[in-house]
Each structure stands twice: as C-alpha cells, then as structure tokens.
Amino acid sequence: MSSISELGEDEFNSFFESSPPLKNKEEIVHKLNSFIELNSSSRGRRIVCVTSGGTTVPLEQRCVRYIDNFSSGNRGAASTENFVKAGYAVVFLYRSGTCQPYCRSLPDDPFLECFQFPDNTNIQVNTSHAEAVKMAVMDQQAAVAEARLLKLPFTTIYEYLQMLRLIATALKDVGPCSMFYLAAAVSDFYVPWNSMTEHKIESGSGPLDIRLAQVPKMLSILRTTWAPKAFCISFKLETDSKILIEKAAKALRKYKVHAVVANELSTRKEEVVVVSSSGNVVVRRDSDKPESIVEDNLIRLIVDRHSTYIKESHS
Amino acid sequence: MSSISELGEDEFNSFFESSPPLKNKEEIVHKLNSFIELNSSSRGRRIVCVTSGGTTVPLEQRCVRYIDNFSSGNRGAASTENFVKAGYAVVFLYRSGTCQPYCRSLPDDPFLECFQFPDNTNIQVNTSHAEAVKMAVMDQQAAVAEARLLKLPFTTIYEYLQMLRLIATALKDVGPCSMFYLAAAVSDFYVPWNSMTEHKIESGSGPLDIRLAQVPKMLSILRTTWAPKAFCISFKLETDSKILIEKAAKALRKYKVHAVVANELSTRKEEVVVVSSSGNVVVRRDSDKPESIVEDNLIRLIVDRHSTYIKESHS
Numbered sequence: 001m002s003s004i005s006e007l008g009e010d011e012f013n014s015f016f017e018s019s020p021p022l023k024n025k026e027e028i029v030h031k032l033n034s035f036i037e038l039n040s041s042s043r044g045r046r047i048v049c050v051t052s053g054g055t056t057v058p059l060e061q062r063c064v065r066y067i068d069n070f071s072s073g074n075r076g077a078a079s080t081e082n083f084v085k086a087g088y089a090v091v092f093l094y095r096s097g098t099c100q101p102y103c104r105s106l107p108d109d110p111f112l113e114c115f116q117f118p119d120n121t122n123i124q125v126n127t128s129h130a131e132a133v134k135m136a137v138m139d140q141q142a143a144v145a146e147a148r149l150l151k152l153p154f155t156t157i158y159e160y161l162q163m164l165r166l167i168a169t170a171l172k173d174v175g176p177c178s179m180f181y182l183a184a185a186v187s188d189f190y191v192p193w194n195s196m197t198e199h200k201i202e203s204g205s206g207p208l209d210i211r212l213a214q215v216p217k218m219l220s221i222l223r224t225t226w227a228p229k230a231f232c233i234s235f236k237l238e239t240d241s242k243i244l245i246e247k248a249a250k251a252l253r254k255y256k257v258h259a260v261v262a263n264e265l266s267t268r269k270e271e272v273v274v275v276s277s278s279g280n281v282v283v284r285r286d287s288d289k290p291e292s293i294v295e296d297n298l299i300r301l302i303v304d305r306h307s308t309y310i311k312e313s314h315s
Numbered sequence: 316m317s318s319i320s321e322l323g324e325d326e327f328n329s330f331f332e333s334s335p336p337l338k339n340k341e342e343i344v345h346k347l348n349s350f351i352e353l354n355s356s357s358r359g360r361r362i363v364c365v366t367s368g369g370t371t372v373p374l375e376q377r378c379v380r381y382i383d384n385f386s387s388g389n390r391g392a393a394s395t396e397n398f399v400k401a402g403y404a405v406v407f408l409y410r411s412g413t414c415q416p417y418c419r420s421l422p423d424d425p426f427l428e429c430f431q432f433p434d435n436t437n438i439q440v441n442t443s444h445a446e447a448v449k450m451a452v453m454d455q456q457a458a459v460a461e462a463r464l465l466k467l468p469f470t471t472i473y474e475y476l477q478m479l480r481l482i483a484t485a486l487k488d489v490g491p492c493s494m495f496y497l498a499a500a501v502s503d504f505y506v507p508w509n510s511m512t513e514h515k516i517e518s519g520s521g522p523l524d525i526r527l528a529q530v531p532k533m534l535s536i537l538r539t540t541w542a543p544k545a546f547c548i549s550f551k552l553e554t555d556s557k558i559l560i561e562k563a564a565k566a567l568r569k570y571k572v573h574a575v576v577a578n579e580l581s582t583r584k585e586e587v588v589v590v591s592s593s594g595n596v597v598v599r600r601d602s603d604k605p606e607s608i609v610e611d612n613l614i615r616l617i618v619d620r621h622s623t624y625i626k627e628s629h630s
Contacts, residue, residue, distance in 0.1 A: 056383070059382075060554070062554040062580055062581075064384060064385050064500070064552065064554065064580065065382060065383070065384055065385065065502075066382070066383055066385065067374075067380060067381070067382050067383070068371070068380070068381055068382070068383045069379060069380055070379050070380065070381065096423075097412055100424070100426070100427075102426075103426055106426070108411075108468075109415070109466070110426075111415070111417075111418055111421070111425075111448075111451040111452055111455060112415075112452075112455055112456065112459065112466075115448075115452045116452070116456075117449065117452060117453050120453075123438060123439070123440050123448065123452070124438070125438050133426075133430075133438065134432065136426040137426050137427075137430045137431070137432060137438070138432050138435075140426060140427055141427065141431075144427065151424070151427075153423075185379070187380075189522075189523045198554075199553070199554045199555045206529070207504075207526050207527055207528050207529065208504045208526070208527040208529075209524065209525070209526050209527075210524070210525045210527065211522050211523070211524050212522055212523040212524075212525065213522050214521070214522065214523075237379065238514070239375070239377040239379065239513075239514045240514045265377055265379065266377075
C-alpha cells in the first residue's frame with residue numbers, strides 16, 4: 001500500500017513542481033478555512049466538495065490554444081443545489097463560465113430575455129422568467145449568505161489539481177463527514193509545462209503533430225494521501241454504453257472510491273448507474289414529473305450512503 | 316486569379332462535404348434575409364458581419380475532447396457596440412458563451428452580485444452595478460428591436476465556416492456597403508471528420524499522439540468567391556511582438572484584405588496596429604479617460620476607411 005502511495009506522490013510532486021503556481025493561493029486558503037470553521041467546527045454540518053465542468057490543457061505557455069474536455073457543468077450545478085437542500089455545505093470547484101447552481105433554468109441570453117426597464121428607471125422581470133430569476137438571485141444568495149455555498153473557479157488542469165489539494169488539506173479534520181463528489185471532466189492528457197513552446201505555434205505548412213503525456217491519476221493520491229477518511233464519489237463518462245459499466249467497475253477497484261457514477265453521453269440526463277461494492281443501482285429521473293432531474297434521486301442515494309459510511313466510521 | 320480561386324474552392328468543397336451539416340440552416344437563412352431586407356433594402360444602412368470568440372476543433376465525433384482557441388470575445392463585443400453607434404447593422408457571429416455586446420461591464424457572476432429581492436417580490440439592481448445592468452438590458456434590447464443587431468452563435472469550426480458562407484451569400488447584393496470584420500480566433504488545425512474516432516479516445520497507457528491537418532484558408536475564398544465586393548478586415552494575434560507586424564503584412568498581401576488589425580496578446584487592450592496598403596497606423600485607447608477602450612478609436616478609423624472604399628467603388 002505504501003509503495004503505491006509513494007509512487008503516486010512522486011508523480012504528483014513532479015507534476016506540481018513543473019506547474020505554474022496558483023495565483024491567489026492565500027486568498028483561497030483563507031476562504032476555505034473560514035467556510036469550514038463556520039460549518040463544521042461550529043455547526044457540525046457535513047461538507048462536500050463538488051467539482052464541475054472540464055479542465056483545459058494549454059498547448060502553449062502564453063496560452064492561445066488549448067485542449068478542452070466537454071462539460072456544461074449542469075451535473076455539478078444541479079447536484080450542488082440538492083446537497084444544500086439535504087443540509088450540506090458545498091465547496092463548488094467549477095470551471096469558469098460553466099453552469100452555476102440555481103441558474104440552470106435561466107435562458108442562454110438572460111439579459112436580452114429576462115428583464116425590462118418599462119419606465120427607464122425601474123427594472124422588471126418578464127413573467128415567463130420570473131421563477132428562474134428569483135431562484136438565481138434569491139436562492140443562490142441565501143445559500144451563500146448562510147455559508148452553505150463557497151464557489152471557487154478554475155480553468156486549467158494545473159489550477160484544478162492544486163485547488164483540489166488545498167481543499168483536501170483544509171477538510172482533513174472533517175474526516176468521514178467530508179465528501180468528494182468529483183463530477184468535473186478532468187483531462188487525461190497534457191503537455192508538460194517545461195516541454196511546452198512559449199509562443200503561439202506557427203501555422204506554417206503541413207500537418208501538426210502533438211505528443212501528449214498522461215496526467216497522473218489524481219484519484220489514487222486523493223484516496224491514499226490527501227483525504228483518506230473522506231467519502232469519495234467519482235464519475236465515469238463514456239460515449240460507448242457497451243464498455244461503460246465495465247470501466248466504472250474497474251475504476252472502483254483501482255482507486256478504491258466508495259462509488260462510481262457511470263453515465264453515457266447521450267442518456268446522461270435521463271439515467272446514471274451508481275456502481276459500488278454493494279452492487280449496481282440504476283438511478284432515473286421521475287419521468288412523470290417534467291421538472292424532475294436525475295440529480296434529485298442521485299443525491300438522495302449518495303447522501304444515504306454517506307450517512308451509513310459515517311455511522312460505520314464511528315462504530 | 317481564377318486558378319487560385321478554383322484551388323480554394325476545391326479545398327473548401329471537400330472540407331464542407333466531410334463536415335457535419337448545420338442543424339438549423341433554414342432558420343439562420345430566414346433570420347439573415349429578414350435582417351438584411353430590413354436594413355439594406357429599406358433603409359440603406361451599411362451592414363457589418365463581426366465574428367467573435369474562438370472556434371473549437373473536435374477530436375472525437377461524439378465530442379468529449381476538443382482543441383479550442385483562446386478568445387474572450389471582448390474585442391468583437393466592444394466593436395459591435397461601436398459599429399451600432401456609427402449607424403451600422405451588425406450580424407454578430409459569436410462563439411457560444413463568450414462576451415456579449417453591451418455586457419462587458421457586468422461582473423463575472425451577475426446573478427449573485429447585481430440584484431436583490433428586498434420584499435420577496437420586486438427585484439432591485441444594486442447601485443454599484445446599476446449602469447452595467449441598464450446597458451446590458453436597455454441598450455442591447457434597443458439594438459435588437461431596431462434591427463441593428465442579429466446574434467448568431469457557433470461552437471465548432473464546422474459551424475463557423477458554414478455560417479460565414481451563409482452570411483456572405485446573403486450579403487452579396489449589399490456589395491461594397493457590406494463589411495466583414497473577422498475578429499474571431501479561428502483554428503488553424505483540425506482533425507478531418509472522416510478520419511476522426513467515433514468514441515472517446517481511451518486513456519490507456521503511454522502518451523497520445525495526435526496529427527492535425529491544416530484548415531483551408533477561409534480568407535482566400537471569402538475574398539475571391541464568397542464576398543469579393545465586401546470591405547474586409549482581418550485580425551492577426553501573436554504572443555511574440557517581434558514577428559507580429561511582419562506576419563500581418565504578409566497576410567495583407569496574401570489574402571488581399573483591406574486591412575489587418577495586428578494585436579499582441581499582452582498589450583491588446585491598450586493598442587493595436589492597423590496594417591494596410593496605405594501604411595501602418597497605431598491605434599491606442601485614450602489613456603486619460605478611464606472608461607475609454609481601444610475599440611472606440613479603432614472602429615472610428617475602420618468606418619472612415621469603409622466610407623472611402625464605398626465612394627471609390629461607386630466612382
């Protein structure tokens with residue numbers, strides 16, 4: 001066990017050493033510590049870190065081009081709302097520009113569609129979007145005001161992994177009452193910072209060949225070193241349903257997470273499969289309720305499992 | 316001349332044949348034709364197509380990973396506002412999720428920061444963001460209502476090039492009174508659709524090698540075939556100031572556009588250089604006015620040049 005852990009740590013240390021350092025590290029640490037103090041120490045609330053959206057991999061140091069992983073951030077945003085409803089405090093580690101909690105029902109172009117200034121001074125919300133705007137403003141502000149929600153944005157894989165490590169470190173004392181719900185789509189491949197071209201790649205003549213290295217597997221080090229006592233849920237997204245469950249089961253064994261949420265790209269809003277050592281459970285949205293989303297039922301199941309985990313940890 | 320044009324056309328035809336077809340083509344054509352009819356035929360307004368934001372290049376057909384070009388869309392959005400102010404009608408062809416005209420002054424998280432519901436029913440705008448919200452709502456809605464602004468979103472390079480061709484075709488009769496202001500960051504390299512893997516690339520063991528082909532140069536075909544009479548401004552972005560002007564001048568000669576706006580990544584909000592056959596002009600923002608942006612002066616210059624071009628075309 002210790003040899004795996006050390007191997008992972010070595011790989012990570014060299015990855016972090018070659019990463020551009022996090023710009024606002026002190027500010028993030030300060031926000032995290034205040035948030036955790038307010039929730040865990042004073043109120044005994046459970047705390048979940050929800051990661052959301054895709055990470056980018058720069059192809060140039062002064063970044064013009066990058067490789068991106070597709071993720072709207074819908075899953076992470078909807079899950080965050082449900083965790084808050086279930087009494088959790090949520091650290092929402094999200095890709096800049098992706099879907100925000102309480103904002104899923106807003107139209108694509110909210111400032112063009114939601115509002116009016118009928119008398120040139122007082123703003124009004126159009127009736128068609130009244131509920132969506134109220135949710136985005138009131139429910140979101142309430143969650144932040146009650147210290148139920150801390151939003152932390154990232155863009156690159158370097159930022160994501162460094163921030164995740166900070167969060168894991170800050171949550172260490174919360175132990176089994178903390179959870180990692182890793183819905184972000186993390187790059188598997190990257191161009192090591194040191195071997196990267198400084199300037200924009202020239203578009204001269206002929207094809208361009210790129211060699212990408214594998215990103216060290218963060219899940220191993222999170223489970224063994226960063227947050228060994230936290231409840232940990234990872235995600236597996238595939239476009240080919242035939243290999244999905246098998247790959248999720250493999251990830252469960254390899255990383256020893258507590259469950260893997262398996263989703264297929266084309267059906268992911270209708271159903272997911274929760275793969276764990278106690279078997280596979282299909283979770284669907286309630287198709288008879290139009291506003292129902294799969295996350296309503298998914299988070300109910302995950303919270304139940306977390307409760308069992310906490311009980312078992314204390315016994 | 317005709318051989319260059321035919322060569323470009325062949326390349327493009329094979330690019331388009333292997334592209335996934337545009338989903339809402341009829342709807343886009345209908346919107347464009349109504350917009351042009353309202354502006355050009357009835358009112359004699361000049362029409363500019365402003366392209367904005369970066370294009371993506373999928374690495375998989377069922378797209379999970381893609382290569383993206385960095386562009387916030389700030390330049391395109393600010394230029395659009397200035398073109399409207401100068402009396403133009405603007406077709407704003409923009410990357411989904413990038414900066415929108417009249418929305419540049421909004422904070423990153425507007426629904427968390429701009430509004431309140433003090434009595435639980437009536438929405439209020441926080442004083443600190445009153446001007447920004449008014450601009451995003453009133454000025455933007457006025458521009459759309461007066462048929463000064465038509466917004467068309469894209470994501471992939473395939474969508475971008477097909478939509479640009481539709482716009483050029485629709486603008487053909489507007490002749491010299493039409494302009495293309497190509498501020499979008501278009502991918503130079505892509506994976507041809509037919510040679511692309513259908514499913515998500517497996518992250519097994521070892522590095523990943525990707526071979527990217529060059530995107531056919533759209534500027535050539537736009538100038539020679541799609542819109543030979545339109546006034547045409549292209550952009551050159553580099554991170555290395557030493558090669559910037561030289562590369563802009565080369566693009567001017569090669570594509571026979573009317574001007575190339577050269578900008579360097581780190582100073583692009585302070586100054587640009589307009590490179591044309593009449594010499595290079597440095598355009599700066601008015602540094603004594605804090606709210607001044609470089610686009611205020613840039614669009615003034617471009618509009619002057621366009622006026623001269625229209626006069627010369629008619630004489």
